Amino acid sequence: MKRKITRIGYIIMLLCLISTFIPLIQANPSIYISSYSLAPEILHPGDVGLLSITISNGETTSTKTDTDYINSLPVDQTTKTVGAVIENVYINSDGDGSYDVKAIENYEDPVEIAPGSSITFEFIIRAEDNISNGIYTPIVHIKLESNSYHNVKVPITITVSDETIDVIPQNIPSSISSIGATDLSFLLVNNRDNNITNIQIIPDQTNHSVFTPSKQFVSSLSELETETVHFSLIPKNTGEYMFSLNCTYKNGENTHFKRFSFPLNLTSFYEVYPIIYSSPETIEKGETKEIRLKIYNAKNDEINAVRIKPITEAQITPNEYFIGSMNADDLYAVTFDISTGNLSENQTYPISYEITFKQDNNVYSNIPVTSSITVKSTEKSNGTEYIIAIIGFIILVGILFIIFYLRKKRGSA
Structure with a gap:
């Protein structure tokens, strides 16, 4: 029985001795920039943008060993992984020799990044006024707390363009x-x-x-x-x-x-105006004749509430013609009857055509065309025809007399 206990004691002592020579499990850090983005994607000269950089820990960064003791003898060791500590992150500027793309502030507060996790850092980036168009490569520096780990340096690209x-x-x-x-x-x-x-x-x-x-x-x-x-x-x-x-x-x-x-x-030219197709220049007193017009919309847009109103001393029916809406480049035919029963004879009277229309809630009015009409006398017209008839009769009688005289003269010869 004593031998059995002694053997167990030897085994425990041997294990403790061996454990002092077994190296601790160490995890090497793998710190890298997994992604970055800039908003806006392209800077104007003089612009500031928000640069988001995501730093990841791809592996374990260090280990911590806890040892349990029994009767002052180590009997168990536990190795735990812990995160790496980022001491600071800063960005070196890049430029065209005169002006730079640079970070306004850097991170200087230590932060721990656990294995397999990521942390995003945000920087305000400014492209200085008057910097040349181009692609710039500021360098991101990630400094780790432990001297046994390598610091990380990664260039990133930032584009500057003055296109507008x-x-x-x-x-x-x-x-x-x-x-x-x-x-x-x-x-x-x-x-x-x-x-x-x-x-x-x-x-x-x-x-x-x-x-x-x-x-x-x-x-x-x-x-x-x-x-x-x-x-x-x-x-x-x-x-x-x-x-x-x-x-x-x-x-x-x-x-x-x-x-x-x-x-x-x-x-001051007109884009909405009447085109006169037929209009009498003279008219006998009391007579009624027809005036034919076409209204043209030369504008490049629709107009509404279009109406045309003749302005004259003569009697015109209808006294106003309502058209309504007219599209761009539209043409609309209008007919009026004009009567001169109330006008004086042998006088000339002007006729104007006022056009009103509505556009963009505003009402416009213009008088782009003026014509005229002369009133003839019916009596003078009849007297003239009578005189012409008499003169014609006299001429005819004279011709017949000459013919009769010539024939008679030939017969006498």
């Missing part, structure tokens, strides 16, 4: 009528390789023209995307002017501004 938005006029006439409203279209083009948001186009309101609406809003344009916006121009004066559109948009949280100017020629 364009506003291109479309289908804008060389001359714009000062009467009524004219629809103007503009094509927005995002020349950047990343998304922009909160785009606003605001025209200048001046003493020579008013734009409606006062601004247009586009929520976003992806890279190289286009969109058309419309304004209605209401002239207040005539002449040649420059009008401006002010464009603001956001690249990430950075607001940018660009101004576009275009020539504008406001003239």
